[in-house]
Amino acid sequence: MDNELISLGSKAGSQQKYGRTYKIEIENLSAWFGTKQVLKDINMKIRANAITAIIGPSGCGKSTLIRCLNRMHELVPSAKVSGKVFLDGIDIYSKNVDPVVVRRKVGMVFQKPNPFPTMSIYDNVAAGLKLNGIRDRKVLDKLVRRSLEQAWLWDEVKDDLDKPGSSLSGGQQQRLCIARALAVEPEVLLLDEPTSALDPIAASKIEQLIVSLKRDYTIVIVTHNMQQAARVADYTAFLYLGKLIEYDETSRIFSNPKEELTENYIAGRFG
Amino acid sequence: MSPDDVFKYILGFISGIVVLTLFLMVLELFRYSLPVLSLKFIFGINWNPVVGSEEYGILPYILGTLVTSAIAIFVGVPISLGIAIYLSEMAPNFIRTILSFVIELLAAVPSVIYGLWGLFIFRFWVRDFIEVPLSKHLAFIPIFQGEPFGLDILTAGLILAIMIIPTVSSVSREVLMAVPDSQREAAYSLGATKWEVIRLGVLSYAKSGIVGAAILGLGRAIGETMAVTMVIGNAIGPAALPTSLFKAGQTMASLIANEFNEADPTSLHPNALIGVGLILFVLALTINLLAQLLIWRILKIKEGAVE
Numbered sequence: 001m002d003n004e005l006i007s008l009g010s011k012a013g014s015q016q017k018y019g020r021t022y023k024i025e026i027e028n029l030s031a032w033f034g035t036k037q038v039l040k041d042i043n044m045k046i047r048a049n050a051i052t053a054i055i056g057p058s059g060c061g062k063s064t065l066i067r068c069l070n071r072m073h074e075l076v077p078s079a080k081v082s083g084k085v086f087l088d089g090i091d092i093y094s095k096n097v098d099p100v101v102v103r104r105k106v107g108m109v110f111q112k113p114n115p116f117p118t119m120s121i122y123d124n125v126a127a128g129l130k131l132n133g134i135r136d137r138k139v140l141d142k143l144v145r146r147s148l149e150q151a152w153l154w155d156e157v158k159d160d161l162d163k164p165g166s167s168l169s170g171g172q173q174q175r176l177c178i179a180r181a182l183a184v185e186p187e188v189l190l191l192d193e194p195t196s197a198l199d200p201i202a203a204s205k206i207e208q209l210i211v212s213l214k215r216d217y218t219i220v221i222v223t224h225n226m227q228q229a230a231r232v233a234d235y236t237a238f239l240y241l242g243k244l245i246e247y248d249e250t251s252r253i254f255s256n257p258k259e260e261l262t263e264n265y266i267a268g269r270f271g
Numbered sequence: 272m273s274p275d276d277v278f279k280y281i282l283g284f285i286s287g288i289v290v291l292t293l294f295l296m297v298l299e300l301f302r303y304s305l306p307v308l309s310l311k312f313i314f315g316i317n318w319n320p321v322v323g324s325e326e327y328g329i330l331p332y333i334l335g336t337l338v339t340s341a342i343a344i345f346v347g348v349p350i351s352l353g354i355a356i357y358l359s360e361m362a363p364n365f366i367r368t369i370l371s372f373v374i375e376l377l378a379a380v381p382s383v384i385y386g387l388w389g390l391f392i393f394r395f396w397v398r399d400f401i402e403v404p405l406s407k408h409l410a411f412i413p414i415f416q417g418e419p420f421g422l423d424i425l426t427a428g429l430i431l432a433i434m435i436i437p438t439v440s441s442v443s444r445e446v447l448m449a450v451p452d453s454q455r456e457a458a459y460s461l462g463a464t465k466w467e468v469i470r471l472g473v474l475s476y477a478k479s480g481i482v483g484a485a486i487l488g489l490g491r492a493i494g495e496t497m498a499v500t501m502v503i504g505n506a507i508g509p510a511a512l513p514t515s516l517f518k519a520g521q522t523m524a525s526l527i528a529n530e531f532n533e534a535d536p537t538s539l540h541p542n543a544l545i546g547v548g549l550i551l552f553v554l555a556l557t558i559n560l561l562a563q564l565l566i567w568r569i570l571k572i573k574e575g576a577v578e
Contacts, residue, residue: 072459077364104462114453118475127471128461177457184461 023048023188023218024069029083031064031073038064040242042083046235051210051219053233053250055226057270061242062222066190069220070106071099087188104132107186111193113173115165115180122161124176128184143183151179152209171202175209182213189213191221195228207232226266230254238262297552304546307539312546318508320530320540327543329523329550331511335424336493336522336554338513339503342428343492347435348485354436355443360469371441378437386501389430394421394502397429402517417517420504425516427503431495435488442487446480447473486562493555496524505529523551 024046031039038061046052054062067073068081071092084091092102115124125144126134134140144161148154153175157168165176174194181189191210195203210219211232223229229236230250237247238261246253246262257263264270307327315328354374358367402419409415450473458472474481504519511521521529527544534540 070460072456075456075459100462100464102462103460108456108460110453110456110460112453114451114457116454116457116471116475118478127458128463131461131463131467131471180457181460 021047023088024220025084025086025089026069027084027086029065029068029081029085031061031068031082032080033076034078038242039068042244044237044244044247046218046220048218049214049216050234051214051221051232052235052237053229054220054222054237054239055224055229055265056239056245057265058224060239062224062239063192065239066108066192066220066222069188069190070103070108072103072108074099104128104184105186106188106190107181107184108190108192109174109177109181109194112197113170113177115168115173115176117164117166119165120162121157121165121168121176124165125179125183128180132184147179147183148176150182150213151175152205152212153179169202171198171205174198174202174206178206178209182217186217188218188220191219193222193224196224203228226254238265240265297549300545300549300552303542304549305542307543307546308549312543313550316509316512318511320534320538320543322535322538325539327539327546329526329543329547331506331509331513332521332523332526332547333550333554334513335503335511335520336524336551338424339428339431339499339520339522340489340492342425342516343431343435344485344489345432346429347432347488347492348439350432351436351439351484351488352443352481354440355447356469356473358440358444359447360465360473371444374437374440377433378441382434382495382497383501385430385434386498389426389498389502390422393430394426397421397426401425406517413514414516417515419517420519422502422504422519423517424503424513424520427499427520427522428516430498430502431492434495434498435491438491439484439488442484443477443481446477446484449480450476483562486558489558489562490555493558494524494551496528500525500528523547523554527551 022045026042026044026046029039029042030037042065054065056062064073069085069092073079073081081093083093085093087102087105090097092099116127119127122144125147126140129140129143134143145154145158148157153172156172157163157176160167165173168176174197178189178194194210195206198206207228210221213219214234221229221233233250235248236250236253238245238253238257238259240261246257246259248258253262254266257266312327312329313333314330315326316330317326317328318331319326354370358371362370398419398421402421402423402425405415406417406419454472454476455468456472458468461471463471499522503521503525505525506519506521510519513520527547530540531544534544
């Protein structure tokens with residue numbers, strides 16, 4: 001079962017070296033909650049080492065779409081998915097792929113910061129590493145530090161690593177969650193409205209952080225904030241009522257959309 | 272005085288009665304047991320209510336209470352936690368509803384019924400399936416020595432374990448179900464398996480509540496009287512010291528239940544029994560206070576949590 005995914009890992013490495021264009025390819029993806037269809041036949045290719053934003057009005061299926069990319073959608077009872085999602089050419093929905101392994105390759109950060117409140121800052125970041133069987137304190141120390149540095153949090157917490165993660169401010173908690181996600185060295189990072197629960201200053205710091213991360217990761221961000229998409233994303237997808245209406249370079253989506261629906265949404269005429 | 276004020280004072284008075292009752296109860300317990308209270312009462316092991324050679328020492332019953340309750344906790348809490356985890360994290364909805372209902376029903380069974388069942392049925396299971404094999408193979412360990420009989424400390428502890436399961440499992444289930452889904456998602460998104468999600472996202476968050484549930488169970492086990500009296504064998508004096516799980520024992524509650532109607536009012540026997548009641552009360556109070564402190568301490572860590 002794992003063989004394919006192990007090869008998936010090594011293949012990803014070599015392809016990154018040669019600059020693979022598309023990290024994720026979505027084919028005919030549909031998703032349901034019970035009988036309600038929330039995604040309708042989505043086809044979309046997501047570029048490696050770029051930031052792709054998914055925008056659209058509330059309830060259009062943005063969150064469901066990214067939750068289909070790491071097989072989180074199916075955790076909801078009554079949820080259903082059909083179609084294919086290729087990660088480095090391998091369908092993550094094929095029978096011999098373990099969703100647990102998919103989620104280690106595709107990390108996720110949520111709308112509301114959700115650190116483990118009874119764990120220290122250190123243990124929060126180390127949690128995923130320990131799941132991967134890393135027990136050596138020196139290795140853990142190194143990786144925790146690296147992850148916190150990547151998430152621009154190290155300088156703020158390096159003397160308080162034993163304090164509970166919940167003692168941090170909202171923005172710091174969110175960066176802690178980013179560090180926690182990065183610690184397991186995913187290849188893709190999914191962000192589900194990561195700044196919507198934060199004040200503008202904390203949000204802007206997270207935005208800059210996200211941009212700095214695209215060198216090493218493929219990033220997909222859901223946002224209801226169009227300015228945010230315009231500021232950070234290389235590519236933007238507009239979703240409406242479960243359908244992918246338009247998907248293009250961000251500059252083109254915002255300056256010269258092909259679809260009237262997109263234009264109306266961006267102009268703020270609905271949503 | 273406005274009608275609202277009248278209302279307020281009436282309710283205040285009613286609440287005050289509860290506090291007053293508690294206070295008077297402690298006072299009376301203390302007053303009646305004063306003639307026997309001494310270090311010898313607490314640390315003595317002889318019990319002789321015969322006038323002229325009266326001697327009252329309750330150490331065996333204190334230990335009996337602690338040992339049976341400990342068995343109840345060690346056996347009952349893991350089972351309850353297992354049930355709670357299954358119900359909140361795994362069971363499909365209809366099974367959850369049915370199973371929760373049946374477990375709540377267990378709590379409605381009067382304790383004398385547990386006692387009867389323990390006396391006529393359960394004790395033979397304990398004897399044949401647990402005690403006989405243990406005494407055959409592990410008799411070199413002191414706590415497994417003695418002739419397996421089935422009316423003893425182990426049976427009492429196991430009956431208590433069954434009796435605390437409804438309380439502990441339903442409180443734990445409530446606690447687990449109160450854990451926000453965002454915690455489970457956090458664990459899932461790191462590539463955790465189902466069990467790892469439960470450990471990382473659910474149990475670590477719910478720790479303090481689970482401790483609270485266990486303490487509630489302990490409170491029930493310590494005070495439980497009827498069922499224990501019927502299966503513990505009711506030893507008296509030094510024979511009641513819980514040196515082996517296979518010995519007849521006695522708890523403070525079962526001692527009072529056994530002897531209250533034979534106590535000669537002209538002797539110190541009633542005072543001694545009330546003294547046992549006082550110690551039981553103090554023990555229960557201490558355990559509850561300890562539990563509260565523990566929970567407060569853990570809750571403090573959670574302060575400022577996102578949820």
